[in-house]
C-alpha cells in the first residue's frame with residue numbers, strides 16, 4: 001500500500017507537486033497520467049525516497065497478499081524513466097551488478113534471474129551485451145533488475161515509452177502476472193490504452209491530482225457525448241471552431257467529435273458541410289467515451 005499525505009515539492013519557483021494525497025491500495029495496478037511536466041516523476045521519486053519532500057509525508061507497507069511467495073522481499077522496487085543499464089555488460093552481468101548493490105547472495109541472484117528472465121522472455125539473450133538489445137528488450141532487462149530484490153511494491157516511470165506495441169503488450173502481460181502474484185504496482189504512462197488496464201488511474205496536472213478513480217468510473221463521469229462523424233474531406237480542422245463542438249480530432253477517414261448537445265452539434269456540422277461545398281449527408285454515430293477522451297477533457301478543460 002502506498003499513501004501520501006499533502007505531499008509537496010518545489011524547485012525554486014516551480015511547484016512540481018502540490019498537496020498530493022493519494023492512496024494506492026495493496027494489490028492495485030495504479031496508473032499515473034498527465035501532461036509533460038505535470039509532476040508525475042517528482043511524485044514517484046518522493047514515494048521511492050529519492051527526493052525529500054518539502055511538505056507532507058509518504059507511508060509504505062508491503063502487501064499482505066502473496067507474501068508467502070516473496071518472503072525475503074524488500075518493500076519497494078523502482079524503474080526510473082532512464083534506467084541505468086550498463087551497455088558493455090551482458091544481460092546476466094547487469095542483473096548480477098544490481099543484485100550485488102542490494103547485497104543479495106550470488107546464488108540467490110542466479111536463482112531469481114533464471115525465473116525472471118524466463119518470465120520476461122530474455123533467457124535466450126542472457127549472454128548478450130545490453131547495448132545489443134532492442135529498445136523493448138532493454139526495458140524488460142531494466143524491469144528484471146528492478147525485480148531482483150523481490151519487492152512487494154513496484155514503481156515504474158513510463159516503462160513502455162517509445163517501445164513498439166507488441167512489446168508494450170508483452171510488458172503489460174508481465175505486469176499483470178506480477179500483480180496476480182501479489183505485487184502492488186504504480187505505473188506512469190503516456191498511453192491511454194495502458195491507463196485502461198489499470199485498476200485505478202490518477203490524473204495529474206500542474207502538480208495536483210485532479211481526478212483519481214477506476215477507468216470505468218472516470219469514463220462514466222465524462223460530462224460530454226462523443227460522436228464518430230464520417231465526411232469525405234481532407235480538412236482536419238473542418239469542425240474545430242464550431243461553438244457547439246467541444247473538441248474534434250481527425251483520423252483520416254473519420255472525425256471523433258466531443259459535444260454537449262448532440263442535435264445542436266449535428267445541425268452545426270451539417271451547416272458547416274453545406275457552407276464548405278461538401279455534398280452528401282453527415283454520417284454520424286454516438287460512441288462510448290474512452291480514457292483518451294477523459295484525458296483530453298481533463299487536460300484542456302479541467303471539467304471532470
Ligand SMILES: Nc1ncnc2c1ncn2[C@@H]1O[C@H](COP(=O)(O)OP(=O)(O)OP(=O)(O)O)[C@@H](O)[C@H]1O
Pocket residue numbers: 011014015016034035036037038039040041042043
Ligand atoms: N531537479 C529539478 N530541478 C528543477 N525543476 C525540476 C526538477 N525536476 C522537475 N522539475 C520541474 O518540475 C515540474 C514537474 O516535473 P516532472 O518531471 O515531475 O513532471 P512529469 O509529469 O514527470 O513530466 P515528464 O512526463 O515530462 O517527465 C516540471 O516543471 C519540471 O521542469
